[in-house]
Every structure is written in C-alpha cells, then in structure tokens.
Amino acid sequence: MNLTLLILLLLIFSSVAIYYYLTLRPGSKSSLRESYSEGLDLLVSGQRKEAYQNFKSIVKHDSNNIKAYIKLGQVIREGGNPTQALKIHRNLIIRPKITTFEKIELYKNLSLDYTALNKLDEAIKEVENILSINPINEWALSHLVDLHKKKEDWEKASYFLHQYQEVTQKQNSHLVALYKLQEGRVALKNKNFDKSRQMFEKSLEIDSELSTAYLFLGNSFAEESEVAYEMAMEIDEKEFQTPDEKQNYLEYVNTAKHQLARAIPMWIQFTERDPNQSWLVLPKIKDALFALNRFNEIEEVLRGILKLDVDNIDALSSLADFYNQKGARKEAIDMIDSAIEKQPKSLIANVIRLKLSSYKGDINEVRKDCDSLIDLFMKDVYHFSNAHLVNDDIDWLDKNSLEGTTLKS
Numbered sequence: 001m002n003l004t005l006l007i008l009l010l011l012i013f014s015s016v017a018i019y020y021y022l023t024l025r026p027g028s029k030s031s032l033r034e035s036y037s038e039g040l041d042l043l044v045s046g047q048r049k050e051a052y053q054n055f056k057s058i059v060k061h062d063s064n065n066i067k068a069y070i071k072l073g074q075v076i077r078e079g080g081n082p083t084q085a086l087k088i089h090r091n092l093i094i095r096p097k098i099t100t101f102e103k104i105e106l107y108k109n110l111s112l113d114y115t116a117l118n119k120l121d122e123a124i125k126e127v128e129n130i131l132s133i134n135p136i137n138e139w140a141l142s143h144l145v146d147l148h149k150k151k152e153d154w155e156k157a158s159y160f161l162h163q164y165q166e167v168t169q170k171q172n173s174h175l176v177a178l179y180k181l182q183e184g185r186v187a188l189k190n191k192n193f194d195k196s197r198q199m200f201e202k203s204l205e206i207d208s209e210l211s212t213a214y215l216f217l218g219n220s221f222a223e224e225s226e227v228a229y230e231m232a233m234e235i236d237e238k239e240f241q242t243p244d245e246k247q248n249y250l251e252y253v254n255t256a257k258h259q260l261a262r263a264i265p266m267w268i269q270f271t272e273r274d275p276n277q278s279w280l281v282l283p284k285i286k287d288a289l290f291a292l293n294r295f296n297e298i299e300e301v302l303r304g305i306l307k308l309d310v311d312n313i314d315a316l317s318s319l320a321d322f323y324n325q326k327g328a329r330k331e332a333i334d335m336i337d338s339a340i341e342k343q344p345k346s347l348i349a350n351v352i353r354l355k356l357s358s359y360k361g362d363i364n365e366v367r368k369d370c371d372s373l374i375d376l377f378m379k380d381v382y383h384f385s386n387a388h389l390v391n392d393d394i395d396w397l398d399k400n401s402l403e404g405t406t407l408k409s
Helices: 003-026 029-044 048-061 066-078 082-090 099-117 119-134 138-150 153-167 173-188 193-204 211-237 242-271 275-280 282-291 295-308 313-326 329-342 346-359 363-379 381-385 393-401
Strands: none
Touching: 003 119, 066 082, 082 099, 099 119, 119 138, 138 153, 138 193, 153 173, 173 193, 173 211, 173 393, 193 211, 211 242, 211 282, 211 393, 242 275, 242 282, 242 295, 275 282, 275 313, 282 295, 282 313, 295 313, 313 329, 313 346, 329 346, 346 363, 363 381
16 A cells, blocks of 8 residues: 555545544534434424433533523423423523524523413513514414413403504404403403493494394393392391482482393394394393383294294293293193204203193193103203303303303303
C-alpha cells in the first residue's frame, strides 16, 4: 500500500469519526432533534411513557432545550400530575433565552396546568399573556371561551366567542344567540328578572328562529310571579298586619297574577314555534291557567298545538283529560284510545286511560290497565324518563346547564 492511499484512508476514517462525534453521538444537536421529533410522534400516538423518556433524555443532555422541557411538563400533566407539570413550566418563565414561539407554548401549557388544577382565574391570566403577544391567536381565544363557560361567566364567553369568530371568519349567529340566552339564564338564576328578559330578547334579535328563548321568557315571568306570591304569603301568615302590610300584600298578589299571566303567551309562542317540545311547557301552562281561574282556555292551547302537530301525543292526551274533567267522557275515551293507537308506549296516554277506566266502574278493566303500565315500566324505565327527544338547542342548553338549575329553569 503506497503512502498516498494510506493517507487517504486515514482522512476518510477521521472524517467519519468527526461526523459521528458531532452529529450522531448521544447529546449532539442532530441526535436531540431526532429524539425530540420521535418524542412528539410518541406523544401524538398516545405512548406517554415512551415520550416521557425521550424528553427527559433530551433535557438531561441539553438543559437549555426549552421546547423539550415544555413537552416534558405536558406529558406529566396528561399523565395525571398537573402540580408537577406546573412546577416544571413555572421554572421556565425566568429563562433569559426564550423565543416568542416558546413563550406562547409555555403560557399555553401553564394555562392548561392551572385548568387541570381547577384554578381558572390563573388559567385565564396565562391565556391573556398569549394575547398580549398575539391578539389573534385562535387557540387562546377559543380557550378563553371555554374557561369563562366553566366559570359560568357567559357574558365574557360571548365576548371571546365573537372575537374568535371574527378572527376565524366563521360566523355562527345561532351559537352567539345561545350564548346570549345563557347570559339570561345566569341573570334568572340570580333573580335579576329584567336583565334576564333583556338577554332572552337579545338572543331573538340575533337569531329570530331561536324558539327556546320563548321558553325562558315565560319562565322568567313565572319565577318573578312566584317571588311576589311568596312575599304575599309571608305577610298573609302574620297574625296582625299593619295598613302598609295589607297594601303590600295586595300589590304582591297583583304582581304575582300579572307576571304569571305574561308567562302564558310566551310559553304558547314556544309551543307554536316548536310543537314537538310542547311537553316542556304544557304542565306550566295548565298550572298557570288554573291559578288564574282561566283553565277553560287550555282547550284552545291544546287544539292550537294539534293543528300544528296532529300526532302530538302529549297534547292529545291532555285534551282527553280536559274533556274528562268537563264530564265529556265518551269524547275523552275516544281521544285517549286514538293517542294510544298512535303511540302504544306513551306513559301519559296510558296513565290517563287508567284514570278514565276508573270511571267505568269495571275494576277488572282498571286492573288490566295497571298491569299494562307495570309491564311498560318494567320493560324500559329509561324510555319513560327520556320519553321525548329534545331538539339540538335544548340538548346544548341541558349540557351547559348552570349549577343549581335544571333545563326548565
């Protein structure tokens, strides 16, 4: 082997050795980049333990790798330890060399850490830090919507939803109207009746097709009526009443009647716009009309629903019950038989038929109907507790119900 060839081989070997040392050895920049990419792939695929080992190895060899530290904290949080994740992420805040991208990712993870710890105010502050860097950050705006929803601050949630839709150019007035309706429900929960109605009316201005707003408008009048009635009863229960108290009593009673009367047309409007959901308000309408000595008006309401929805079993069954109370039992029985023929498993129809059977004086017929009801309950109790499928708006509102309220409040 001549000298030239030997020198050439030595140069090649040295070059390979240097390349390996600089790029392929553990801890080299190239190796760390590959390990980071692998860690991201593992994290996305749900292999959390393997991802943790990757990111831990990276920060061991490069304590200045901010991105790896951020991901390490993320893995720990998603593994169920947000407290430890928060410690890791908070320690990164004081790092001097941190890029704008890394700052945004850090604030994002800090917010998610606080959210996991149910520290919502701190979570919001971290998202606001992102917006101070990038006011149109879509993730930040969307997350602020979610955080304010969790706090039941629907006013701010509405504000950031509007901001988000402006940035993304994805307008959804129906969703904005639902958020405005939720603002009203918060006010109603706090007995701020005037504000609640303002919000419900505003939701209709945004989306005139939002029939559910009429449900809550009616509820707001009815709840205000109930408050006035309770105050009247407090005075009425006193053994001795001053002239002022007697006057207040009359005013409270009149207010209770007036506001309850205002609730009825709102509920009727709801049934006219969405007859399939009439079951939500029929008991309310019947109770209100009865309290106001206007019970005969229920026939007109029920016939109005049936005109729009001829197969509405609840309205048909309620009308049969009304006819029965008037003494028109033949018409009542014909109606209830028609209702059961349309929907044999209807709970309300079967209960009313049982009630009508008791008037026949045939105990065997009553027992037979009782057996049918028992059989229906035993077969599918869940069916009866969810006898009516609600529309998408009601379903959304139900899932976002305020603490201490129900769908009907």
